[in-house]
Amino acid sequence: MRLSPDAMIFWQYGFLRLNATIVFTWGLMLVLAIVSKLITRRLSMELERSRWQNLLEIVVTAIEKQIEEVGLSQPRKYLGFLGTLFLFVALSALCTVFPGYQPPTGSLSTTAALALCVFVAVPLFGIAEQGVGGYLHSYTKPTFIMLPFNIISELSRTLALAVRLFGNMMSGVMIIGILLSITPFVFPIVMTILGLLTGMVQAYIFFILAAVYIAAATQVRKPEPEPEAELNS
Amino acid sequence: MDSMTIIAVASIAIAGFATGFGTLGPALAEGRAVAIALTSLAQQPDASATITRTLFVGLAMIESTAIYCFVVSMILLFANPFWNHAIAQAAGK
Numbered sequence: 626m627r628l629s630p631d632a633m634i635f636w637q638y639g640f641l642r643l644n645a646t647i648v649f650t651w652g653l654m655l656v657l658a659i660v661s662k663l664i665t666r667r668l669s670m671e672l673e674r675s676r677w678q679n680l681l682e683i684v685v686t687a688i689e690k691q692i693e694e695v696g697l698s699q700p701r702k703y704l705g706f707l708g709t710l711f712l713f714v715a716l717s718a719l720c721t722v723f724p725g726y727q728p729p730t731g732s733l734s735t736t737a738a739l740a741l742c743v744f745v746a747v748p749l750f751g752i753a754e755q756g757v758g759g760y761l762h763s764y765t766k767p768t769f770i771m772l773p774f775n776i777i778s779e780l781s782r783t784l785a786l787a788v789r790l791f792g793n794m795m796s797g798v799m800i801i802g803i804l805l806s807i808t809p810f811v812f813p814i815v816m817t818i819l820g821l822l823t824g825m826v827q828a829y830i831f832f833i834l835a836a837v838y839i840a841a842a843t844q845v846r847k848p849e850p851e852p853e854a855e856l857n858s
Numbered sequence: 859m860d861s862m863t864i865i866a867v868a869s870i871a872i873a874g875f876a877t878g879f880g881t882l883g884p885a886l887a888e889g890r891a892v893a894i895a896l897t898s899l900a901q902q903p904d905a906s907a908t909i910t911r912t913l914f915v916g917l918a919m920i921e922s923t924a925i926y927c928f929v930v931s932m933i934l935l936f937a938n939p940f941w942n943h944a945i946a947q948a949a950g951k
Binding site: 788789792793833 | 928
């Protein structure tokens with residue numbers, strides 16, 4: 626039994642190897658890019674608009690609202706990164722309805738790459754928001770003793786992000802594979818439907834955790850509200 | 859018993875134990891978290907968006923410990939490094 630789509634090799638030449646993970650990742654990227662390009666080619670500001678534009682607007686505003694609710698007051702700045710993460714993970718889970726498809730997120734390399742993107746993006750957004758000194762100073766909060774623990778948590782949460790997504794997607798594929806050999810007709814379909822649900826939940830969780838990490842890194846210390854002003858007014 | 863049998867028996871038994879006991883704690887914890895979230899949803903339906911989001915994030919955190927155990931047992935069953943090492947040793951002999 627294959628543990629990941631890495632083992633499914635389409636084409637090999639020397640050390641160059643084209644496995645299912647790469648093929649399906651690029652396929653998803655092409656689908657996302659081409660569909661977005663096609664829809665945004667004819668955007669209308671009028672009351673009458675195409676149904677595809679409506680769909681895209683629903684998706685974008687929903688993502689934007691979620692980012693804002695996490696605590697990032699300017700969601701437009703992070704929409705590109707976080708929205709892409711969500712759409713990629715969600716689409717890679719949703720496409721499991723097509724036979725012969727294997728979710729690329731069921732491979733540890735893909736999820737590790739996504740988690741590394743978050744690992745790199747969090748300090749970049751943090752530095753952009755509060756400067757190098759301010760961001761580095763946030764590691765010594767609340768006291769200087771917490772410095773090593775903050776660094777460890779930075780690393781361990783990246784590992785957790787990668788392994789969580791990998792484990793969930795891989796377990797879905799694996800359970801369907803095991804059930805196919807025991808009860809071939811009904812239960813694999815039920816588990817596929819359950820897999821669609823867990824895939825969406827995992828996409829949401831990956832996205833919301835990345836947003837929470839970025840929100841924690843970009844938090845600028847706001848001035849304390851003055852209680853006297855409250856009393857006088 | 860030769861070493862390969864010992865490796866196989868130990869791997870299969872430990873894989874079962876790892877998933878079994880590893881899901882025990884997270885199952886209890888998730889049940890508790892959902893029960894408390896339902897109670898607070900019934901008390902404050904207005905805060906449902908915040909409660910649901912926090913619940914999902916928390917559940918993901920709890921669940922990931924069970925997922926770690928599952929990944930470890932899958933590695934033991936399907937991509938066992940010790941088993942592969944023993945096979946390579948036997949082939950080299």
